[in-house]
Every structure is written in C-alpha cells, then in structure tokens.
Amino acid sequence: VPLGETDVMNGREIIRKHEKGVAYGHIIADKPLFPVLRDSRGEVLSLPPIINSEMTRVTADTKNLLIDVTGTSQREVEQALIVVVTALAEIGGRIGTVRLRGAKGEFATPDLTPKVMRLEADYFRDKTGLDLSPQEIAALLRKARMDAVAKQGIVEASIPPYRVDFLHPIDLVEEALIVYGFNNLEWEIPNVMTIGRVHPTEKFSRKVRLLMVGLGYQEVLSYVMTSEEELFEKVLRPKKPIVKVANPVSAAFSVLRDSLMPGLLSFLSNNVHASYPQMIFEVGDVVIVDEEQETKARNERRVAAALADDIVSFERIQAHLDALLRSLGIKYELEEYEHPTLIKGRSASISYLLKSKTIKAGYIGEVKPEVLEILGLRCPVGVFELNLDPLIGERGE
Missing domain, CATH: 3.50.40.10 (Phenylalanyl-trna Synthetase, Chain B, domain 3)
Structure with a gap:
C-alpha cells in the first residue's frame, strides 16, 4: 500500500x-x-x-x-x-x-570513520600570506570542531564524517581562515598597471540572458565538450571538420561543440517527463575550425533557444527572435534556407542588417519529425541560433 x-x-x-x-x-x-x-x-x-x-x-x-x-x-x-x-x-x-x-x-x-587530511604549513602560508606556525593553524582548526595536531611543519586534521565538502587541503585552509576571520587579513594593493573590468563579450551576453529570461525562457548550461553522435548523428547534421580531443577519457566528451542547438535538443530529450511548454536557451561559446587562425580554431559567442510545446510553429519561435533583436536595436532579415535538422520550407537563415554590412548570423526553424523521433521527443520543437560576436563591436558594448 x-x-x-x-x-x-x-x-x-x-x-x-x-x-x-x-x-x-x-x-x-x-x-x-x-x-x-x-x-x-x-x-x-x-x-x-x-x-x-x-x-x-x-x-x-x-x-x-x-x-x-x-x-x-x-x-x-x-x-x-x-x-x-x-x-x-x-x-x-x-x-x-x-x-x-x-x-x-x-x-x-553508515561508515562514520573520520577522514584524516594533511596540511603543510608552507602551503597554508603560500595561499594566505599569514605566517602562522603549525601549532597556531591546528588551534584554528580545533575551533572549527576538528581534531588537529601539529607534526614537524605539517598539520593532521581529522575531518568529521558529515563534512563531505572537504576534498583538498585548500578546504582546510579555507576553514582555518573562516575561524581566523577574513576581516582580519591585511589589505594589499596588487602590483599591476591595469584595472580589471567586465569584458565586452560578457557584458553583452548578460544583456542577452536578461532579455531571454524576460521572454519566459529558462537558461541551461551544457558542456562545450560533447560527442560526435550528439553533435551530428542524432540531429542528422552531416559531419564536418571539428576540434577533437586527443585520447579522450570518454566518447561522450571527445569533441568540442560547433553549435549550441544539439545540446538544447539533448536537454529536451532528457526532460520529456516534465510539463510543457518547455522554453530553454543557452548563451555560450562554440569552437569553429579556422585555418587562418594561429591555433587553427576560433571561439564564437552564440545564443540558441528551443521551444517545445503541443503546438509550435515557425511564426511562434520567430516572434521570440524578433523580440530579442528588436530589444537589442538590431535590424535583420530572413531568407529561405535548408538546414539538415530543420523542416524544409519551415526554416530560414538570419542576417544582421548592420550599418557597415549585412552579416549571416544564424538560422531559425522547426525541427524535423525524424530528429524528434531519434531523440524521443513527444511534441514539436522550434529553435533558433545566433552568432553574437558581430553585435558586440557594432553596438560598442
């Protein structure tokens, strides 16, 4: 029962x-x-x-x-x-x-045997700048409810079994600093000639994220490393030159993605049990093979969105694309375009109409039924993907 x-x-x-x-x-x-x-x-x-x-x-x-x-x-x-x-x-x-x-x-x-971790006093001094003896470090850790003893430049700490967050000696350093008091550390002006600020790419990306959330989308974060199966086979994309990992630990992380869209579709396929509509997006980097670059590859900052619901049309996903670009003050145009993942006649290329020139920026459309079947998706899906790099310099961000 x-x-x-x-x-x-x-x-x-x-x-x-x-x-x-x-x-x-x-x-x-x-x-x-x-x-x-x-x-x-x-x-x-x-x-x-x-x-x-x-x-x-x-x-x-x-x-x-x-x-x-x-x-x-x-x-x-x-x-x-x-x-x-x-x-x-x-x-x-x-x-x-x-x-x-x-x-x-x-x-x-449960096994409640405490874990013993060693912390070298020199390592503590190097990470904190505090010239404390092993005995003083051990005293700080004891105040944090750990059994700690000093032995010839080393502190041995017995970690309570419930502190499962201790993975490395740096965790002991942090715990000792919490007891010592971060406000008791002396301030020091870095000996550098420059002042840090938010990178223009990150600043613009934050703006795009806020706009997508405002449109009702939920942000997801997927790995830059993926598999050829997810990147090509499952979404019917023909294979092309991509950056591959030498001696990968797992086939699931053997290549670097050149598109955000396959990752979004994979996310949807793993969440078919959740309620609909599902509206997700990602802002992140893809890696493109480029023989003109010194490294033979370059990064592109992109945004991609996927909408899954009982009824999804080209017009519905395009309305969200239009709202995003209008909010950014960007004019654009759509042209008929065939994409291997998208339905023919229900997909288009996206071009930015910038002051200096027109730039091909991405694509939009409805996902083919064959792809939906391969991924086990139970309802229609609309997607779009855009390269954000041309907009950053254009807008002076």
Missing part, C-alpha cells in the same frame, strides 16, 4: 496512478524488474526511488527510523546518508548501523 493510499498496488500501477509514480516513474519504468525493500515478514517497505509504503508513515509518535538513500553513485549516496543521520544525532537521536551485501561484498553503513 503506497504512502497516502488505502489500496494495494503493484509497481506498474504505482507508476501509472500514484502522484509520485507519475512524477518519478520514468527512472525505472523501462526496467524489467523494480527494486523493493522488504522486512523480515516480507512486507514491502519502499519502492525506491518512487514511494515508501503506508506502513512506514512517520508520525509524532514514531521512535525508530529506517533511512534509505538511493542513487546512481555509491559515494554520493553514502555521503547523503551520513549528512542525514548526523543531523538527526545532533538533535538527540542515536545512530545504528545496517550490514549490507553488495557487489563489493558485505559492509556496514
């Missing part, structure tokens, strides 16, 4: 009918078997990561808690569990352990 229900349901029924099943069922819906937690009597306690059973409901009279954490990374799952149980222990709870059997054998969880 799922939490909040009175009727017995199997896994498939929960995914179809229960509120949490509808929201999160896509995580396990395509799997032949569903994971369940049972007690010694065979009663189902939970269908992770969807819903717990009604018999596990927590009330004001509950004395004992069984905490289960599910995820795709054992390290992150264990860290999340430690944070939860230590927070409960801080308000008076007692922590018990559970022995589990897995692919790596039998082990107890």
Whole structure:
C-alpha cells in the first residue's frame, strides 16, 4: 500500500496512478524488474526511488527510523546518508548501523570513520600570506570542531564524517581562515598597471540572458565538450571538420561543440517527463575550425533557444527572435534556407542588417519529425541560433 493510499498496488500501477509514480516513474519504468525493500515478514517497505509504503508513515509518535538513500553513485549516496543521520544525532537521536551485501561484498553503513587530511604549513602560508606556525593553524582548526595536531611543519586534521565538502587541503585552509576571520587579513594593493573590468563579450551576453529570461525562457548550461553522435548523428547534421580531443577519457566528451542547438535538443530529450511548454536557451561559446587562425580554431559567442510545446510553429519561435533583436536595436532579415535538422520550407537563415554590412548570423526553424523521433521527443520543437560576436563591436558594448 503506497504512502497516502488505502489500496494495494503493484509497481506498474504505482507508476501509472500514484502522484509520485507519475512524477518519478520514468527512472525505472523501462526496467524489467523494480527494486523493493522488504522486512523480515516480507512486507514491502519502499519502492525506491518512487514511494515508501503506508506502513512506514512517520508520525509524532514514531521512535525508530529506517533511512534509505538511493542513487546512481555509491559515494554520493553514502555521503547523503551520513549528512542525514548526523543531523538527526545532533538533535538527540542515536545512530545504528545496517550490514549490507553488495557487489563489493558485505559492509556496514553508515561508515562514520573520520577522514584524516594533511596540511603543510608552507602551503597554508603560500595561499594566505599569514605566517602562522603549525601549532597556531591546528588551534584554528580545533575551533572549527576538528581534531588537529601539529607534526614537524605539517598539520593532521581529522575531518568529521558529515563534512563531505572537504576534498583538498585548500578546504582546510579555507576553514582555518573562516575561524581566523577574513576581516582580519591585511589589505594589499596588487602590483599591476591595469584595472580589471567586465569584458565586452560578457557584458553583452548578460544583456542577452536578461532579455531571454524576460521572454519566459529558462537558461541551461551544457558542456562545450560533447560527442560526435550528439553533435551530428542524432540531429542528422552531416559531419564536418571539428576540434577533437586527443585520447579522450570518454566518447561522450571527445569533441568540442560547433553549435549550441544539439545540446538544447539533448536537454529536451532528457526532460520529456516534465510539463510543457518547455522554453530553454543557452548563451555560450562554440569552437569553429579556422585555418587562418594561429591555433587553427576560433571561439564564437552564440545564443540558441528551443521551444517545445503541443503546438509550435515557425511564426511562434520567430516572434521570440524578433523580440530579442528588436530589444537589442538590431535590424535583420530572413531568407529561405535548408538546414539538415530543420523542416524544409519551415526554416530560414538570419542576417544582421548592420550599418557597415549585412552579416549571416544564424538560422531559425522547426525541427524535423525524424530528429524528434531519434531523440524521443513527444511534441514539436522550434529553435533558433545566433552568432553574437558581430553585435558586440557594432553596438560598442
């Protein structure tokens, strides 16, 4: 019996009918078997990561808690569990352990063994400019609730298990500085001849981001590194020269993107379970092969947008393009254009009509049904992509 229900349901029924099943069922819906937690009597306690059973409901009279954490990374799952149980222990709870059997054998969880990290006094002085002895550094860390001892120019600190944010000795430096007090650090004027300011490209990009948000779009950030499959095959683009990574760790990050649009479509394909309309955009760099450059490549700052809804037309996505460019004070024109990802006759090229010249800037259109099918998208999608670089110098930004 799922939490909040009175009727017995199997896994498939929960995914179809229960509120949490509808929201999160896509995580396990395509799997032949569903994971369940049972007690010694065979009663189902939970269908992770969807819903717990009604018999596990927590009330004001509950004395004992069984905490289960599910995820795709054992390290992150264990860290999340430690944070939860230590927070409960801080308000008076007692922590018990559970022995589990897995692919790596039998082990107890949660593991609350403190992690020991070493910090060299010279490293601390180099990063902070403070001439403190190892004993003084250790004293600061002890004030931060760590067991720390000084040993011949080195401080050994015992990190509480709930401090899962400690990854590097620089984290110990930061913790010691927090106790020392950042306001107690002496100010020093840098010995440089120039004064920093926001780069014109970033200043203009911020303006574009604000306008896109004002149009109702949500910004997404995707990796510059991607795969040839995502960049070309899934969106039916013919392969062309691009910057490739030598000896990539993963095929998923083997090339540098030359377009923002495939990343947006991939994002939509991973969020088909979310409500519609979905309006997303990205402002970021792409890398273009250019034999005239010293590095044989150049960066372009672009903006791309994607609109997914039950009904999407060329006119609807063009209205948003028009609003963006009009707000920037840019005149433009559209010309018939065939793009391998877009429907023929429902796509166009975009040109800026600048004072000095006309510049081809990008494209706009409706995504082909074949691409939607490949990506598993359930509704029409309209997109546009623009090169922002010509506008930065033109507007004096």
